[in-house]
Amino acid sequence: MxxxxxxxxxxxxxxxxxxxxxxxxxxxxxxxxxxxxxxxxxxxxxxxxxxxxxxxxxxxxxxxxxxxxxxxxxxxxxxxxxxxxxxxxxxxxxxxxxxxxxxxxxxxxxxxxxxxxxxxxxxxxxxxxxxxxxxxxxxxxxxxxxxxxxxxxxxxxxxxxxxxxxxxxxxxxxxxxRYAGTRLGRQELDGDIIEDRPDALWTRSIFEAGRIDAAPPLMRIVVAVDPPASSSKRADACGIVAAGIDEGGTAYVLEDATAQGLKPPEWAARAVALYRRLQADALVVETNQGGEMATGVIRQVDPSVPVASVRATRGKYLRAEPVSVLYAQGRVRHVGALPDLEDELCDFGPGGLTSGRSPDRMDALVWALTELMLRDRREPRVRVL
The missing domain is CATH 3.40.50.300 (P-loop containing nucleotide triphosphate hydrolases)
Incomplete structure (x- = not known):
């Protein structure tokens, strides 16, 4: 049914x-x-x-x-x-x-x-x-x-x-x-199976080809946060995505903890909890929305967490394109199913999402993989086993 x-x-x-x-x-x-x-x-x-x-x-x-x-x-x-x-x-x-x-x-x-x-x-x-x-x-x-x-x-x-x-x-x-007649509405309201968007940067076949049940030992893990501009009920979601990289340079998307309607202390606590559970090396936080507020609220939750601030200087499509190339090269794998994240990736094209909403999950994923794979490699912190 x-x-x-x-x-x-x-x-x-x-x-x-x-x-x-x-x-x-x-x-x-x-x-x-x-x-x-x-x-x-x-x-x-x-x-x-x-x-x-x-x-x-x-x-x-x-x-x-x-x-x-x-x-x-x-x-x-x-x-x-x-x-x-x-x-x-x-x-x-x-x-x-x-x-x-x-x-x-x-x-x-x-x-x-x-x-x-x-x-x-x-x-x-x-x-x-x-x-x-x-x-x-x-x-x-x-x-x-x-x-x-x-x-x-x-x-x-x-x-x-x-x-x-x-x-x-x-x-x-x-x-x-709002969504009747849109691509997302046809899936979520009409119950239709919607195939990949022709101009999307990602396809589902890429995810299926690289999907694994568990990640191998990882050299470095980050949790990326794309904060919303406000905390109202109509605000964008807070994108929270964790990813890691192994010794051979393959990245693994570990978890999508994105949440809607959270106040700053709540999404900060959610991100820090994921950081702790995965024994990650850093929180990567996009600071275009709210400037230093995003890093400040994380410091209030846990001042010991290392925070790497990043700022967008190019549009979402231009930032996402090199990350999609990493997928096409077989250098990124998903651990288990990440359905909401994968739906968003397969619906993102030159004009954004067909729904017109902000691609918060994708933004967090892009920041995480950019930090792990498209910047100078950083040394991982020592993990206590």
Whole structure:
């Protein structure tokens, strides 16, 4: 089921699981006893698929509602049906268990999508007719393309507008009104798979060719920050991207921690926390927006963090172009899936993003890789192991 934001994908998945577990004749001839629930993370699976306002617990009447054990990560119905919750961040957790059915939510955002999907298929081996439902906002990843080309896969689509009467009018005015008809709107609102922009600096095939599950030992790691000009709700996001480089000169994009709507102390704390967790060598901060305020607020959070200030003297496209060349040369790899960052990169061309918004994730990535690969090499700090 491909659908836009707020189109009712979660409700559809939850109702499907309810029907299977209770033996609703519209879904199954008899109750299915073993069901897998796979989310992008365990927190997503719990907060959206199970406990959310359109999740499994919400769609049951009180007398038929399953018992939910968060610590055991399972739902148990009175008739003996059981649903186990899994995270796509841990494909190996699906080794061993076996199921009659599975609900996979937001598959296009899974970090280890191919490995997790493969492990899930090996576990669907119970009953006369194992089945699975995928609910996701589409992205043009290879796995989804294979689904669409497979005649044995039933595909349904839902637009945000189809569920308008259940959505807040302010959301429809602000989001649908702004993005309807745009490239991003066709993907996020209409549920269409949008291929690469012809004039974009990056293509998805480059990311797929260089994607790895884990980075090797790295000589230097930086966290780059592209601060917003303000902290209002309508302000640009704060781009935060971590990358490292190995001894042979290959760079690895480690994490995209970009966040929207944070106040300066909040995004500074987020960047410093990522710096600490990765044992990075420096924070690279773009100071065009807010001048010394950006470095000053980081100093307030942690004065011991080394900050490298950078200032843009050329336009975004000219700064991004040499970094895209590094990708084309096979010198940059992504660790796991970074869907929001990759979507932004594949939508950036000479005129910017088709949405007209600021490419904050891309800016942070460009600063990180420029620092690691396009400047004089700096000595890494000594890490405590």
């Amino acid at each position: 491909l659908g836009g934001r707020g189109a009712g994908k979660t409700r559809a998945g939850a109702e499907w699981v309810r029907g299977l577990a209770l033996g609703d004749p519209d879904f199954a001839q008899a109750p299915l006893r073993r069901i897998a629930l796979v989310g992008e993370t365990f927190a997503d699976a719990r907060n959206v698929m199970v406990e959310g306002p359109a999740g499994i617990l919400a769609v049951h009447a009180r007398h038929e509602r399953p018992a939910w054990s968060p610590s055991l990560r399972k739902l148990e119905w009175a008739n003996g049906a059981v649903a186990h919750v899994f995270s796509a961040e841990d494909p190996d957790s699906l080794r061993g268990p076996q199921f009659e059915a599975a609900w996979a939510d937001e598959l296009a955002k899974w970090r280890h999508v191919e490995a997790t999907w493969d492990m899930l298929q090996f576990g669907l081996r119970l009953g006369a007719h194992p089945r699975q439902l995928v609910t996701t906002t589409p992205r043009p990843i290879p796995l989804l393309k294979r689904f669409l080309a497979d005649p044995t896969v039933a595909v349904s689509r839902a637009k945000t507008a189809d569920n308008a009467e259940n959505l807040a009018p302010a959301f429809l005015d602000a989001v649908v009104g």
